[in-house]
Amino acid sequence: MFLYRAKYVLPIASPLIEDGVVGVEGDRIAAVGRRADFNEPMTDLGERVLLPGFVNAHCHLDYTNMAGKLPFKGSFADWIADMVVMKRKWWTSDYAASAKAGLAALVQSGTTTVCDIAASPSNLDMVANAPVRVLSCLELIDVAGKAAAEKFWDRCAGLSPHAPFTASEELYRNVHSFCRQRGKIFTTHIAESNEEAAMFERAEGPLYELLAVLGRSPEDCGRGSSVAWLDGCGVLEGMLAIHANCLSDDDAARLARARAAVVHCPSSHRFYSHPPFPFDRLRAAGVPVCLGSDSAASGTTLDMRAEMREFLAAFSSVRPAEALAMATMTAAKALNQPGLTGILTAGSRADMIAVPVAGAAREAAEAVIAGSETVSWVMVDGKVAHNEL
Numbered sequence: 001m002f003l004y005r006a007k008y009v010l011p012i013a014s015p016l017i018e019d020g021v022v023g024v025e026g027d028r029i030a031a032v033g034r035r036a037d038f039n040e041p042m043t044d045l046g047e048r049v050l051l052p053g054f055v056n057a058h059c060h061l062d063y064t065n066m067a068g069k070l071p072f073k074g075s076f077a078d079w080i081a082d083m084v085v086m087k088r089k090w091w092t093s094d095y096a097a098s099a100k101a102g103l104a105a106l107v108q109s110g111t112t113t114v115c116d117i118a119a120s121p122s123n124l125d126m127v128a129n130a131p132v133r134v135l136s137c138l139e140l141i142d143v144a145g146k147a148a149a150e151k152f153w154d155r156c157a158g159l160s161p162h163a164p165f166t167a168s169e170e171l172y173r174n175v176h177s178f179c180r181q182r183g184k185i186f187t188t189h190i191a192e193s194n195e196e197a198a199m200f201e202r203a204e205g206p207l208y209e210l211l212a213v214l215g216r217s218p219e220d221c222g223r224g225s226s227v228a229w230l231d232g233c234g235v236l237e238g239m240l241a242i243h244a245n246c247l248s249d250d251d252a253a254r255l256a257r258a259r260a261a262v263v264h265c266p267s268s269h270r271f272y273s274h275p276p277f278p279f280d281r282l283r284a285a286g287v288p289v290c291l292g293s294d295s296a297a298s299g300t301t302l303d304m305r306a307e308m309r310e311f312l313a314a315f316s317s318v319r320p321a322e323a324l325a326m327a328t329m330t331a332a333k334a335l336n337q338p339g340l341t342g343i344l345t346a347g348s349r350a351d352m353i354a355v356p357v358a359g360a361a362r363e364a365a366e367a368v369i370a371g372s373e374t375v376s377w378v379m380v381d382g383k384v385a386h387n388e389l
């Protein structure tokens with residue numbers, strides 16, 4: 001067993017340990033305790049807090065190098081149209097370079113697991129050998145043709161019909177039953193914008209018009225929220241709902257009944273100037289909320305510390321420790337990895353980061369979130385993925 005000592009060990013699922021030690025055997029954590037409980041030689045990480053690596057519950061690695069290239073001009077539909085034009089200009093090699101840049105940004109900012117929406121199967125092999133754990137969810141769109149073939153589905157950790165305006169009911173049903181049968185992540189963009197709400201609830205607005213041009217049937221529009229539409233399709237159960245910014249009155253209860261979780265992407269939310277995220281309503285309904293970065297095209301950074309800072313600035317009642325749990329333990333549960341990552345406990349994967357901390361124990365979570373420098377020590381699956389110590 002290899003032992004790692006730090007000023008503080010922050011297991012997330014249990015109280016902080018001063019002068020703590022984590023023992024690693026192979027790819028797993030074998031022990032968590034106080035320095036005084038261990039006699040063997042150990043690596044001293046010094047005046048740092050040792051905690052689980054961040055779990056980014058929503059990202060598009062393929063689009064990392066689009067950062068700053070797609071300004072938001074006030075219309076979500078226009079932004080999607082601009083994105084489609086840019087995607088057509090990119091080669092497979094552009095997407096590969098972009099995903100590589102994204103992986104580097106993740107490891108440097110302390111993310112050890114990411115749920116990545118893969119726009120095409122072309123990067124699946126590359127990300128499978130990445131220094132961080134990539135849970136690839138193949139994006140599926142059938143509004144203007146066939147979705148990616150089923151032969152790719154089994155290779156992925158999950159599947160992601162893009163959104164209710166670009167994926168059909170038939171596709172949602174097929175993907176949902178496939179994911180439920182195989183224990184895969186089922187995740188989709190939902191209730192993201194006012195324009196999506198206008199399309200589904202009132203059959204109007206720029207997104208409704210854009211999709212009409214693309215030939216999407218309007219017969220499911222004007223009947224209720226997009227969450228209600230997915231509920232009617234029978235596919236809410238176990239869903240990881242991306243965004244959920246614009247919910248109708250009954251939607252939080254619908255998501256709770258279906259045991260769905262929500263991933264909130266604070267900097268992307270600000271980028272589009274969406275209406276306030278209904279965190280209090282979701283929390284009151286008992287819907288787990290975790291955090292993600294979204295793509296750098298709309299979020300500009302993949303740094304989960306920046307996402308937590310943004311979130312805490314918007315919700316003053318939330319404590320730093322709660323935000324940290326949303327970016328580790330809660331996200332791991334939402335990604336079908338409960339107890340496997342996002343916490344430090346015997347039996348979980350050895351996914352850890354060490355971050356400098358000067359202050360008292362009660363300030364440790366705050367110190368982690370306040371950091372913006374490269375995370376100097378990162379371990380994934382028991383292997384040191386980054387070390388500047």
Ligand SMILES: [Zn+2]
Nearest residue numbers: 060189294295
């Ligand atoms: Zn997204």
